C-alpha cells in the first residue's frame with residue numbers, strides 16, 4: 203500500500219493515523235477533514251469548555267511534535283464529497299479527486315437538528331468547536347431562560363453547565379424519564395433526580411411542537427400545548443452518522459458504515475472507525491470506542507483482510523451537576539438492577555445490571571475505583587457464548603439497506 207487516506211480529522215481519524223505509523227506504514231498518509239481545526243477533544247465542549255473552566259488550547263488532541271512525527275498531509279477545511287465504486291478515488295469538496303490505496307473512514311456524526319428551526323437566532327446544537335464557541339458566547343452574562351430539548355447525555359451536561367453559570371434551565375424530554383433506553387427505569391430516575399437537585403426543571407413525557415419567535419426564539423411550544431418562555435434553546439436530540447458523502451459508493455450503509463467485527467467494510471481496503479462505524483452490528487458514540495477501534499482497523503487494513511476483531515466492552519462517562527457517571531456494557535429492557543455499593547440517595551454508588559444470572563452492564567456514580575474493577579471483570583467475562591449484544595454480527599449477515607436521502 204503506497205497511499206492511505208483518513209477521512210475525518212478528529213478523534214478516531216487521529217488515532218488511526220497514529221496506528222498506521224505505529225504499525226509500520228511508511229507510505230504517503232493523507233488526512234482529509236471538513237473542519238478547519240486540527241483534531242480537538244469533544245467531551246469538554248459540554249462541560250469545562252462551556253463553563254469557561256478551560257480554553258481552546260486545552261482541547262487540542264495533538265501537538266506540533268507529534269504532527270511532525272506523523273509526517274502526514276493534512277487537508278483541513280476540505281470535505282470529502284464522494285467515493286467511487288472501487289473505493290479508490292475520493293471526490294473532494296474543492297472539485298479535486300484523490301486516488302488512494304487504502305481508506306479509513308472516520309467521519310463521525312453530526313447533531314440532529316429540529317426541523318423548521320434553521321435561521322432562528324438563539325437556537326443552538328452542540329457538536330463542534332464552532333457550536334461550542336457560539337453557545338459559550340451566547341451564555342456569557344448569566345440570567346437567561348434556557349430550554350434544553352432532549353435529556354440525553356449531551357442535553358444533561360449542557361443543562362448542568364448552563365445551571366452552574368446561573369441561568370434558569372428547563373430540560374424537555376419526550377420519554378417518561380431521561381436516558382431510559384441507555385440506563386433503564388431505575389437508574390434513569392436517579393439521573394432525573396440529579397437535574398432536580400441541580401436546580402434544573404425537568405419536564406418529561408411530552409415532545410416539542412414548535413419553536414416560536416420572529417427573528418430570535420422567544421418560546422418553546424410543547425406537544426401538550428404548554429409554552430415555555432425561552433431566551434436560548436439548545437437542541438440535544440441525538441446525532442446522525444456522517445455517511446451522506448458515501449451515497450453512490452459500494453459500501454452498505456445503515457445507521458453508519460456497515461463493518462464486520464474487525465472494522466472492515468464490504469471493501470477489504472476500506473475500514474471505518476468511531477461514531478460513523480457500525481462494527482459487528484453495533485454503532486457506539488463513545489470516546490473510548492473511537493480510540494480503541496483504530497488499532498484493530500489498521501491491522502486489518504494493512505493485512506488486506508480481517509485478522510483481528512474489535513470487541514471492547516462499550517464504555518462511556520458523563521459529568522453532570524458535579525457527579526461522574528460511568529457505564530460499561532449494554533443495558534437491555536428487563537435487566538435486573540442491583541446496587542452493590544453505596545446508595546442511590548446520596549454519596550455515590552455502584553450497581554450491576556443482570557440477566558439470567560449474568561452481569562450485562564455496570565454503572566457507577568462517583569465510584570471510579572470500584573467501577574474500574576467491575577468494568578475489568580465484566581470485560582474479561584465476555585466470551586463468544588454470551589448472549590447478544592456481545593456476540594459480534596458479521597457484515598455479510600446484515601442485509602445492506604440503502605441510506606435514506
Ligand SMILES: Cc1cc2nc3c(=O)[nH]c(=O)nc-3n(C[C@H](O)[C@H](O)[C@H](O)COP(=O)(O)OP(=O)(O)OC[C@H]3O[C@@H](n4cnc5c(N)ncnc54)[C@H](O)[C@@H]3O)c2cc1C
Pocket residue numbers: 209210211212213214215234235236237243244245246247248280281282283308309310311312328329330356444447475476477478486487488489490492517518519520521
Ligand atoms: C459535546 C460532546 C460531549 C461528549 N462527551 C462524551 C463523554 O463524556 N464521554 C464519551 O464517551 N463520549 C462523549 N462524546 C462522544 C465523543 O466525543 C465521540 O464519540 C467522538 O468524538 C467520536 O469521534 P469520531 O472521530 O468518530 O467522530 P467526530 O468526533 O464526530 O469527528 C468526525 C470528524 O469528521 C469530519 N467529517 C465529517 N464528514 C466529513 C467528510 N465528508 N469529509 C471530511 N471530514 C468529514 C467532521 O467534521 C469531524 O471533524 C461527546 C460528544 C460531544 C459532541
